[in-house]
Each structure stands twice: as structure tokens, then as C-alpha cells.
Amino acid sequence: MKHFRRYLVVLSALYVSGVVPAFAEFSYGAVSLSAFGTLGGAWFSNEHANYQQGSQPVGPGLTHDIDLGMDSRLGAQLNVAVTPSTLITAQTVVERLADNQFMPRLTQANIRQEITDDLAVRIGRIQSPLFLASDYRLANFSNPWARTPGVLYNIYPITHLDSGEFTYRLDSGIGQFSLNAGYGWVSYPFPANFGTAGTPALELDDVIYANLKLDKGPWRFKLSWLHTRASLHFPKLDEDLGIIRLFDPVAADALDLNRRGIGLYTAGFSYDGKDWLVMSEWGMARSDQAIILNDSHGGYLTVGYHLDRWTPQITVGYQATTDRRIHATHPLIDQVVAETHRGQRTDYRTLALGLNYAATDSVVIRGQVDLIEPMGNSLGPYLKTDSRYQFNDPGIDTLISLSVDFVY
Amino acid sequence: MGADVKFKSYLTGTRFFQPRLLILGLVLTLLQSQVVVAEAAIVVVVRKDSPLLQLSRDEVVALFLGKTRRSNDIPLTPFDSKDNALRDRFYLEVAEMSGMRVKAYWSRIVFSGQGRPPQEVSASEARTKLADESDALIYLPADQVAPDMKVVFSIP
Numbered sequence: 001m002k003h004f005r006r007y008l009v010v011l012s013a014l015y016v017s018g019v020v021p022a023f024a025e026f027s028y029g030a031v032s033l034s035a036f037g038t039l040g041g042a043w044f045s046n047e048h049a050n051y052q053q054g055s056q057p058v059g060p061g062l063t064h065d066i067d068l069g070m071d072s073r074l075g076a077q078l079n080v081a082v083t084p085s086t087l088i089t090a091q092t093v094v095e096r097l098a099d100n101q102f103m104p105r106l107t108q109a110n111i112r113q114e115i116t117d118d119l120a121v122r123i124g125r126i127q128s129p130l131f132l133a134s135d136y137r138l139a140n141f142s143n144p145w146a147r148t149p150g151v152l153y154n155i156y157p158i159t160h161l162d163s164g165e166f167t168y169r170l171d172s173g174i175g176q177f178s179l180n181a182g183y184g185w186v187s188y189p190f191p192a193n194f195g196t197a198g199t200p201a202l203e204l205d206d207v208i209y210a211n212l213k214l215d216k217g218p219w220r221f222k223l224s225w226l227h228t229r230a231s232l233h234f235p236k237l238d239e240d241l242g243i244i245r246l247f248d249p250v251a252a253d254a255l256d257l258n259r260r261g262i263g264l265y266t267a268g269f270s271y272d273g274k275d276w277l278v279m280s281e282w283g284m285a286r287s288d289q290a291i292i293l294n295d296s297h298g299g300y301l302t303v304g305y306h307l308d309r310w311t312p313q314i315t316v317g318y319q320a321t322t323d324r325r326i327h328a329t330h331p332l333i334d335q336v337v338a339e340t341h342r343g344q345r346t347d348y349r350t351l352a353l354g355l356n357y358a359a360t361d362s363v364v365i366r367g368q369v370d371l372i373e374p375m376g377n378s379l380g381p382y383l384k385t386d387s388r389y390q391f392n393d394p395g396i397d398t399l400i401s402l403s404v405d406f407v408y
Numbered sequence: 409m410g411a412d413v414k415f416k417s418y419l420t421g422t423r424f425f426q427p428r429l430l431i432l433g434l435v436l437t438l439l440q441s442q443v444v445v446a447e448a449a450i451v452v453v454v455r456k457d458s459p460l461l462q463l464s465r466d467e468v469v470a471l472f473l474g475k476t477r478r479s480n481d482i483p484l485t486p487f488d489s490k491d492n493a494l495r496d497r498f499y500l501e502v503a504e505m506s507g508m509r510v511k512a513y514w515s516r517i518v519f520s521g522q523g524r525p526p527q528e529v530s531a532s533e534a535r536t537k538l539a540d541e542s543d544a545l546i547y548l549p550a551d552q553v554a555p556d557m558k559v560v561f562s563i564p
Contacts, residue, residue, distance in 0.1 A: 034518055079524060089521035108521050117477045127520050135520035142515040167522075169476075176475045215475055217466065274504035309508070361507040407515045 030081040036139040040071030040403030051399055052383035054157045055098040057191035062384055069096045071147055071403050075138055085114035093138055098189035107160050123164045129211055130156055130224050132268045132281055141405040144277055144304050144313050146368040150381050151298040151317035151350060155285050156264055158188045175216030183208055200234035218273040224266045229259040244333055251328035261288030277304035290324040294344045315352040321345050348380035349373050363406045370399040448549035450498050452561040455538050463561040469503045474523055486545045487537055488526040498547050501563045
């Protein structure tokens, strides 16, 4: 909390002193500086569980009555057009990270070269392009929600990738096609409450991805695929695996998350017309073979209506997990493995009602009420619970969010 | 009976006239708003010697939203107007998008590092661009079209 206050003080000082607006105005020829941010607060009805977003270790509910840190962030981006066809982008974002600190991190640092009008290559740190709103999800001003729907986006919450990629555009009678594909890697920090010191990281190597987009007027259709080799190691896990290996080496090898293949598949569309806004996506994460992480899938449908500066919207969504579980020969170890799979069940469904008001062309004020229903014997979107959390019959919880999103 | 007196007093008293004046004011305001100041239509132009003959509405939208960079294999570079009122009118009439929605659209592209919106130029800078760059594409009020420009799209 004290870090958030510090962040808020710095943000306010920058605004009051005119530094951010001055930077916003600074755009000289090939160099431009842009900024985006969100100031948000959320209240959660369940006092025995934390609503969790992305890789954050805390959230509203158990830890805070009202959490001012879950949705709040500040970002700045520098674009330098070295030539008309060469663009260098650097972006940094301050938000709450897996170690519960508000610290700046580099979310983009890349160079984009247009080889021809239709073909561009990009190298460096980029925003992960898997879902419809993946690559601009941090600039929430562009989105219709208080935050991207966790039912789908939390299946792959990783926001950036160190990558080399190409994008090919093709104009046709049907519309504008765009094929984007690349290769990269990323280290993704986990929340630091695994009973271990430090922040363990999920290492994703050999990330190969491709996505195909079709734009036609207000319509956009997108198909995406990503495959990676995932590794997870931290002292406590390695210690536990060492003990299991003494009794059941086969099970220990199966449990060891060391370059295990995981594939992600998504399909979605959006329509943003004069009056109506419709977005829908579905996605699935599935490992190549049974591993310690459960497979999961989820989807959502958002329908909104533009009423001058107001946009009311409704979103329904679900997430479900399937465990192709590892079986151990030793009964005690098998029980531990079963518990580990059970603890990863995040099956839930949501209904969200939101109202957005465009205060200016650069500022949107949002209110959103999420009704969240974890399925029985499931944690739903909650990371941390206390002993009084009703795991067998969680019921329906309410998350109320108010936020201001801006870009300059 | 008492209630009837109170009703008549309401009709003849100031409390009746105040709303009536308010309604009159509203009617006058509405009538006033019907007197539309005729604004010149917006046209999209290229240089007179450009091989481009015309653009469809979909092509204009795709070009100014950065979805394409050519028409009939003719390369085109769009420039936005620095005049906020003209720019808002252009996008509202051609793409049915408010200023906020145009901003949100470009935010998605800019903050994903995929590109930049068209450069904003003043009316005089736009004329210079047309003179200097053979692929320049600009929009302006129809009454400002000069002899060295070719209209390729008009907003009806």
C-alpha cells in the first residue's frame, strides 16, 4: 500500500507540475512521447478470498477491503521514427508486480522495419499478441472493460515477449488480411506466495506464435496459435521433487516442469460500429502431455451500446480447467499429486455490467459490477483464501470497480 | 373546495408562469438549433497530377485508419488536420467514429508498437505537403479546394 501511495504521489506531482501534459505535447517530427494510465479502486464482497488479477499476489477481499492497486498503472512510451519506414519504440509501465511492489518495468523495446508497404519485421521486447486486446491491454483506455476479462486473459497473463517477428498485410476484396508470426522467449514471475523466498519465474522458451487477422470495416476477426516450452524451478519445488524422486522416480520426472510443451489456441471477433460494440473470444491452453499444470479454456461475450459519450456494456464469461493428471505408484505421493491438481481448479463464470463515460476524447471514467460464481471445489479467480473460504460451495461474489483511464 | 381554490391559484400564480416561460425558452432554443449554419462539405484531395481518379468511402476509412496504404496500386500517405473541429467532423461523417473512438483506435496501434497515426498538419502545411509529396492525401472543406488539387472523394 505504501508503494501505491508513493506512486500516486509521484503521479499527482507530475500532473500538477505539468510534466506529463508537457511531455504529452512534446512531439517533434520523428520523435513522440505518449503516456497512458489508470487510476482505479475495487471492492470485493468475499472477505475470505482475494480476487486476483494477472500475476499480482494480492487483491481486494481478504487482503484489502478496497484495493487501489489492482487496476492502477502508469505507462510512458517513446517512439522514434528513424526513417519513414523504421520505428523504434520503448515503453515502461509502473504497476503492481508479482513481488507486491510498484516498480517500473520495460514492457516494450523494439525496432520495427517496414521492408515493403506490406511486409514489416520487428525485433526486441514486444507486447504479446495472442488475444484480441493482448498487445494493448496495459493501455486500458482502449478497452471497453475495467480490465481485460480474466476468464480468458488470465489463461495466458503474460504481457510481453522478447521476440523476432514479421507481419504481412494483404488487401483483398474481402478486407485487409494480416499475418503475424514470430519466435521468442520470456521469463514470467509468479506471485511470491508459494512458501518460498523470492519471486519464482515461469520460463517460457521456444515461443513460436502465429496469428491471422481480418479487418473489414468495423469488423475484426482473429485466429491465434502459440506453442512454448515451459520450465518452473524454485528451491521449495525442487526440494519436494527430490523427496518424491526417492519413492517414485517416474512420477517425479512427470511432475518436473522442465521444458514441457504447452499450446494455446484462440479465436475471436470484434465489431465496433456507430452504435453497437460486440466482442467475443474463446481460448484454450493445453499441454502436449500430462503435466503438473492443468489445461484450461475460457471465453467471453461483450455487448455494448454507444449513447453519445456513454457506453453501457454487459459481459458474460466462463473459465474451466481439465486435469489430465499424473498418476504416481506410491499412494501417498499420488494423493499429493491429486491435491496439487485439485488446488489448480479455477472453474468459474461471470456476469459483468459496466458503464463508461468519455469525459473528454482522452479520458474515460468507468464503473463496473462483476458477479463471480466459482464452481464447487474450485478456487475460481481467487489466489489466496483463508480457512473460512467455502471451497465446496463458494456461492456468488461481487466485485465493484471504479476507474479513470487516460491517454495522452 | 379548498383544493379547487389552490388549483386555480396555481394556474394563475407565478408558479404557473415560471414553467411556461421555461417551456417558451426551450422552444425558442430548439427553433434556434434548427437554423443550421451551412458548413462546407468535406472533400478528400490529392495532387492534380496524381493518377488516382477516385476513392470509395471504405478506401478513405481504410487509408486514414492505417489499414491500407494504397488504392489500385497507387501509394498514398494520408495527413490529418490539426483543426480539431474539421478532424472530428471528417471522422464522424466518413467513419461514423467520434473523436474519443478515433483516439481509442490509434491508442491500440500506438501502444502496441505497431505504428503511428497520420501526421497532423495545418491547412497551409497540407498545401505544402501536396506540392512536395506526390502521394499526399488530405481532407479539407470543399470551398478551400485549389486548382492544383484533385477531389477524389466527397462526403455527400
